[in-house]
Amino acid sequence: MKRIYDVAVIGAGIVGTAIARRLSRYQLSILILEEGIDVAMGATKANSAIVHGGYAEPASTLKGRLCIAGRRAFAELDQELNFGFRQTGSLVVTAEDDPAPLYRLLKQGRQNGLDDLRIVDQAELRELEPKLNRELKWGLLCEGAGVCSPYEMAIAMAENAIANGAELKLESAVKAVRGSRGSFTIDTARESFQARYVINAAGVKSDLVAQMAGIDDFAILPRSGQYLLFARGTGKAVNHVIFGLPTEKGKGILITSTLYDNLLIGPDASDQADREDTSTDLHRMAKIYDACKELYDGLDPRQFIRSFTGVRACSSTDDFIIEESRVPGFINAAGIQSPGLTASPAIACMVEDILAKSGLVLEADPDFNPHREPIIKSRELRPLSEIKPLLDIPSAPEKIICRCEQVTEGEIIDAAGRGIPVNTIDGIKRRTRASMGWCQGTFCRPRIAEVMDRISEHPFDARFDIEHSGVSRVEKSELLDFLNSRAKE
Ligand SMILES: Cc1cc2nc3c(=O)[nH]c(=O)nc-3n(C[C@H](O)[C@H](O)[C@H](O)COP(=O)(O)OP(=O)(O)OC[C@H]3O[C@@H](n4cnc5c(N)ncnc54)[C@H](O)[C@@H]3O)c2cc1C
Incomplete structure (x- = not known):
């Protein structure tokens, strides 16, 4: 039955x-x-x-x-x-003289029962976030927020x-x-x-x-948001999640460090008919970049590694x-x-x-x-001198498969054996971070495929990667060319 x-x-x-x-x-x-x-x-x-x-x-x-x-x-x-999960705190910031929009958020937060919210003035803002633009005048600090x-x-x-x-x-x-x-x-x-x-x-x-x-x-009214992600380490520029003032379509553009110290900027908001379109667009990227520069002038486009889009399920x-x-x-x-x-x-x-x-x-x-x-036991990267001798050894749990993110063969095998069939490099990537680093998988994709071919109970398709399966994404060279040509105008 x-x-x-x-x-x-x-x-x-x-x-x-x-x-x-x-x-x-x-x-x-x-x-x-x-x-x-x-x-x-x-x-x-x-x-x-x-x-x-x-x-x-x-x-x-x-x-x-x-x-x-x-x-x-x-x-x-x-x-x-x-x-x-890391409790970093968040700051909504403004360069306006008048902090009224922040006080409105503070009031709403307190009505909601929050007790970890307060307004910070320019001097404290500079102390909390020394690298943000010096024109910023006010912030709303929420200590309990995080990434x-x-x-x-x-x-x-x-x-x-x-x-x-x-x-x-x-x-x-x-x-x-x-x-x-x-x-x-x-x-x-x-x-x-x-x-x-x-x-x-x-x-x-x-x-x-x-x-x-x-x-x-x-009905669901899809609304996309695009992002620019920067190399590991760049996220150390900010200590909190930094929001600009909210817009009528949401919380507005933000700058944050990811859990792994990549700087992340975005998202914008655009209503779209297609629920599944996760391509990225150069002009939208450039707008996000410009909006973030208003908050943090230290953005370095040469550190940009990847763009992506998420689609909100607005009801x-x-x-x-x-x-x-x-x-x-x-x-x-x-x-x-x-x-x-x-x-x-x-x-x-x-x-x-x-x-x-x-x-x-x-x-x-x-x-x-x-x-x-x-699966990932440490979020700190080891010195390269420790990694190098482990790159080309025969198969072993400690063998380094992904050089940029220092992912071991043992971690890949662990990730694949936890009850959810993992049939793609993409699946290994999200579980271990292998191929998420600076080279975006150029070095480690064949190495991951070799391990997976060896251990997989399920057919493993090394060519399949949802991230590169027809979705058009703005690449670094395009963004750099665009920003350079704009600077020359
Ligand atoms: C740009 C953007 C920024 C955001 N930022 C934040 C943030 O910083 N903090 C925060 O708290 N929230 C944020 N959100 C919201 C958060 O990401 C979502 O609310 C959350 O991920 C929704 O989860 P979900 O499981 O409902 O949807 P999804 O993650 O979309 O999962 C739905 C699943 O259903 C499956 N599915 C669909 N149809 C079928 C079917 N017919 N049969 C079987 N399976 C099906 C899909 O394949 C999918 O896997 C953001 C969202 C976006 C898009």
């Missing part, structure tokens, strides 16, 4: 994986269905990676309330799952959910959903599944998945949609735009409550293990 899962989660971004991991503490059978070749292939892999403070949205919105609750869960979650590694977080959530009994099916795009609480049938191209409850966590396609179940009361309600829909047992976790990453732990708890209210029995699993070991 076919298995009936208690809960089927559609979508393995940070929202779907956080929900699955939350539910895996109970005696439940959980199925995660993901269209992509890996987890975290949607907005979760292409965003600013900021754990937001919680002052930017009012507490009258779900976005506002869940942001704060989610942010407060990060430190403990990171201790359990080791995905990487994390969003795709590592989703991978960690998924790995831990699987270790606690959840099943994940990749390359399983849901095509149809029929039924109601207690007896849903979910069709993918390959297989059909049965579940008592269905959670829709399909990101930018969550309206399409809702429509499959007969729910058409919201027609302009808020998160987290509710049991009018189809009993079909629960939407939809329209999760920013600050969805920050809010994800709280979204998972909210979905858990909705399920309980809808009649799902949540009995604690005494064997639940909340812990997951990290």
